[in-house]
Amino acid sequence: MSAVTDAVQIAAPTNPVGQSIRDSLVVAKRNLIRMSRIPEMVIFGLIQPIMFVVLFSYVFGGSMQIGGSTSPTDYRNFLMAGIFAQTVTFATAGAGAGIADDMHKGLIDRFRSLPMARGAVLTGRTLADLVQTALTLLVLAMVALLVGWRVGSNGDTNAGKVLGAFGLLLLSGYAFTWIGALIGLSVRTPEAATSGGLIWLFPVTFISNAFVDSSNMTPWLRHIADWNPFSATVQASRELFGNPGVSQSDAWPMQHSVLASLIYSVLIILLFRTLAVRKYRSATA
Amino acid sequence: MPGAIYAEGLVKTFGDVRALDGVDLDVPEGTVLGLLGPNGAGKTTAVRCLTTLLRPDSGKAIVAGVDVLKHPDAVRRRVGLSGQFAAVDEYLTGRENLQMVGQLYQMKSKAAKTRADELLEQFNLTDAADRTAKTYSGGMRRRLDLAAALVVSPPVMFMDEPTTGLDPRNRQQLWEVIKQLVSGGTTLLLTTQYLEEADHLAHDICVVDHGRVIARGTADQLKAQTGGERVEVVVHEREHIETASEVLRGFGKGETTVEEHTRKLTVPVTGGAKLLAEVIRELDARGIEIDDIGLRRPTLDDVFISLTGHAAEEKEEGNGAADNKGSKADKDSKGRKRKQEDTK
Numbered sequence: 001m002s003a004v005t006d007a008v009q010i011a012a013p014t015n016p017v018g019q020s021i022r023d024s025l026v027v028a029k030r031n032l033i034r035m036s037r038i039p040e041m042v043i044f045g046l047i048q049p050i051m052f053v054v055l056f057s058y059v060f061g062g063s064m065q066i067g068g069s070t071s072p073t074d075y076r077n078f079l080m081a082g083i084f085a086q087t088v089t090f091a092t093a094g095a096g097a098g099i100a101d102d103m104h105k106g107l108i109d110r111f112r113s114l115p116m117a118r119g120a121v122l123t124g125r126t127l128a129d130l131v132q133t134a135l136t137l138l139v140l141a142m143v144a145l146l147v148g149w150r151v152g153s154n155g156d157t158n159a160g161k162v163l164g165a166f167g168l169l170l171l172s173g174y175a176f177t178w179i180g181a182l183i184g185l186s187v188r189t190p191e192a193a194t195s196g197g198l199i200w201l202f203p204v205t206f207i208s209n210a211f212v213d214s215s216n217m218t219p220w221l222r223h224i225a226d227w228n229p230f231s232a233t234v235q236a237s238r239e240l241f242g243n244p245g246v247s248q249s250d251a252w253p254m255q256h257s258v259l260a261s262l263i264y265s266v267l268i269i270l271l272f273r274t275l276a277v278r279k280y281r282s283a284t285a
Numbered sequence: 286m287p288g289a290i291y292a293e294g295l296v297k298t299f300g301d302v303r304a305l306d307g308v309d310l311d312v313p314e315g316t317v318l319g320l321l322g323p324n325g326a327g328k329t330t331a332v333r334c335l336t337t338l339l340r341p342d343s344g345k346a347i348v349a350g351v352d353v354l355k356h357p358d359a360v361r362r363r364v365g366l367s368g369q370f371a372a373v374d375e376y377l378t379g380r381e382n383l384q385m386v387g388q389l390y391q392m393k394s395k396a397a398k399t400r401a402d403e404l405l406e407q408f409n410l411t412d413a414a415d416r417t418a419k420t421y422s423g424g425m426r427r428r429l430d431l432a433a434a435l436v437v438s439p440p441v442m443f444m445d446e447p448t449t450g451l452d453p454r455n456r457q458q459l460w461e462v463i464k465q466l467v468s469g470g471t472t473l474l475l476t477t478q479y480l481e482e483a484d485h486l487a488h489d490i491c492v493v494d495h496g497r498v499i500a501r502g503t504a505d506q507l508k509a510q511t512g513g514e515r516v517e518v519v520v521h522e523r524e525h526i527e528t529a530s531e532v533l534r535g536f537g538k539g540e541t542t543v544e545e546h547t548r549k550l551t552v553p554v555t556g557g558a559k560l561l562a563e564v565i566r567e568l569d570a571r572g573i574e575i576d577d578i579g580l581r582r583p584t585l586d587d588v589f590i591s592l593t594g595h596a597a598e599e600k601e602e603g604n605g606a607a608d609n610k611g612s613k614a615d616k617d618s619k620g621r622k623r624k625q626e627d628t629k
Contacts, residue, residue: 019391022388023388023389026385026388026389027385027389029385030374030377030381030385033376033377033381034374034376034377037376037417038376105372105375106368106369106372107372107373107374109338109366109368109372110366110368110372110373110386110433111389112337112338113336113337113338113361113364113366114361114386114389114390115358115359115361115362115389115390115391116389116390116391120389282340
């Protein structure tokens with residue numbers, strides 16, 4: 001063993017924003033390397049939405065009525081915005097489990113003892129999840145095309161609108177990973193974070209316009225569905241894709257779905273990022 | 286002037302439990318302090334408070350000349366922490382782990398890379414540098430964890446039970462690494478349950494129990510405080526215990542203790558080897574056959590038992606940073622029982 005080298009110079013940060021971005025990217029890179037070395041996680045993450053596409057299209061497709069039409073093709077075109085939106089929100093569980101695992105293994109202690117930006121561990125994780133979500137969406141869109149999904153099937157669309165829809169979906173998924181981050185910091189084990197990160201997503205994604213036409217729900221349930229932040233993203237994507245079954249509800253988020261989806265996502269990020277970073281500062285394994 | 290690690294009246298409570306109940310520490314620059322105590326004594330809580338991971342309820346702490354409560358980030362730039370569980374990312378290679386930590390210490394990525402290579406070499410991990418940490422043995426992981434704590438060659442180091450769970454060979458190896466580090470001028474606070482480890486590595490020892498420092502001094506001072514040397518005899522025949530006890534009483538400077546089932550008699554003495562020879566002659570003259578005899582100096586284990594009434598490695602329920610009251614009561618009664626047995 002060689003002698004210990006001279007102490008490496010470490011100066012106080014002169015640019016806190018720059019440091020925060022840099023630290024977040026270092027942590028994001030670390031999480032992406034991890035993901036690439038656990039490919040089975042990425043693959044399982046893909047199987048579930050693909051299964052949903054196939055099951056919903058073929059099992060429910062024949063019995064669903066969308067905008068007065070019972071054609072399975074219309075249902076398929078209706079369904080995809082819902083499945084895409086559900087898929088991006090399920091990234092919540094991955095973020096939560098990852099952060100809970102880091103807590104459990106003492107890595108959060110290691111990070112907290114380093115002179116790094118306070119939010120960077122969580123931002124890095126959510127950014128890595130965003131990359132994974134984007135890949136999942138890409139694969140899912142190809143499967144959707146294979147089962148007959150077409151943009152512009154029942155309305156106007158163009159490349160810009162389609163990209164805009166995917167942008168909104170990713171932003172919404174990113175917002176949900178911050179909820180996952182807070183869950184991951186609050187539970188004791190990665191297993192609890194996985195189930196705790198998923199259970200509440202079922203009512204959120206099902207009491208919505210994702211899989212059925214919400215106008216057929218009983219009034220009180222329909223109000224919840226119309227104001228559900230998740231519904232706004234589904235409605236916005238459906239409109240931008242030019243797919244059938246766009247809700248005619250008077251509720252403000254349904255009338256201004258693109259704006260509503262943006263506002264909801266930004267509010268969720270602001271709220272849950274603040275809570276999660278505060279929790280991180282006092283986190284103990 | 287306060288030392289490189291200084292604490293005054295540190296208190297930290299978790300609910301009803303006072304994990305730290307007024308801890309004072311002062312570690313002069315370039316020395317090693319061993320924080321010795323059983324599970325749940327408050328050792329880890331103390332380390333967490335001093336490394337900015339936990340905020341104490343009250344008290345004062347200065348590490349590397351910086352107030353821990355006022356400038357936590359400045360403290361983080363000056364300390365290295367090696368935890369109880371080797372905190373490395375098991376899906377990253379050794380090299381990637383060290384580079385990441387270097388970058389998070391705000392080193393440029395090229396500098397972090399160079400430093401990682403140096404550390405891998407220093408800790409004998411060069412051959413395993415590009416394997417994921419998952420494939421490392423327990424000892425290698427500890428070395429990698431320690432290397433990560435040393436990325437910026439911090440002037441002050443904290444190690445929380447660095448050798449817990451390591452086999453004797455790996456423990457020896459890690460001790461060598463730690464000694465080298467300290468000879469380079471690093472100030473170190475080390476927590477351990479192993480009295481042998483504190484004896485081996487630490488200049489000064491603080492014994493903690495129930496969140497308080499119950500004794501402090503060098504290993505020799507603590508041993509002297511417990512009492513001097515003793516003669517221990519193991520007789521071959523149970524019938525000889527009584528006679529042997531009589532003989533020892535003649536030489537002893539205190540009460541003779543007898544353990545019936547092991548046929549072992551112990552008596553405090555002064556006079557060293559010369560006295561031991563006399564004891565042997567006397568026992569021989571009385572026709573007492575002995576299996577073992579020796580002059581024993583107190584170990585830190587003896588120190589610990591005499592100070593706390595229980596052994597250091599006695600495990601408690603809820604291996605956390607704090608005891609609950611139940612286990613405390615339980616332990617006290619165990620301690621008393623042990624004393625009764627000893628004096629029977």
